[in-house]
Amino acid sequence: MTAPLPACEPDASAATAVSVPGARLRLRAMVAIGHSPARIARALGEGISIRTVQRILCGAPTGLPQRQLDRIADLYEAWWDRCPPTRTKGERTAATMARHRARDASWCTGMGLDDDRLDEPGYDPHCAWRPATGTGVASDPDPLRLRRQGS
Numbered sequence: 001m002t003a004p005l006p007a008c009e010p011d012a013s014a015a016t017a018v019s020v021p022g023a024r025l026r027l028r029a030m031v032a033i034g035h036s037p038a039r040i041a042r043a044l045g046e047g048i049s050i051r052t053v054q055r056i057l058c059g060a061p062t063g064l065p066q067r068q069l070d071r072i073a074d075l076y077e078a079w080w081d082r083c084p085p086t087r088t089k090g091e092r093t094a095a096t097m098a099r100h101r102a103r104d105a106s107w108c109t110g111m112g113l114d115d116d117r118l119d120e121p122g123y124d125p126h127c128a129w130r131p132a133t134g135t136g137v138a139s140d141p142d143p144l145r146l147r148r149q150g151s
């Protein structure tokens with residue numbers, strides 16, 4: 001009698017790798033709910049400039065390391081359903097400009113995305129921009145830093 005073969009498990013890291021197109025969709029969804037590229041870049045921290053965020057949003061090819069793509073995915077998880085703060089006139093203006101940019105480009109918010117397909121090659125959401133109020137206000141200033149500190 002032979003022993004049963006061990007169950008084969010797919011490589012989880014390959015299935016969950018964040019792609020550049022997936023990062024682009026995540027960034028566009030955050031802009032669609034009102035987060036400006038500058039706010040996103042500040043939250044992502046060093047290594048990802050406003051220019052880099054802008055290039056990704058516009059579809060320009062970027063050679064981001066996997067670590068930075070993963071940070072974009074982490075920020076998206078923290079902010080996908082959260083609006084930016086609008087305490088000051090500058091914050092309100094930045095949020096309005098971000099939403100207008102997303103509306104003009106027909107970028108959808110996170111609710112219009114299929115999270116299971118974001119990093120699939122060729123995934124194209126069939127949803128356009130729609131106004132969204134979110135479920136609250138995104139933490140400020142850096143949800144990723146707070147998460148790394150265990151808060």
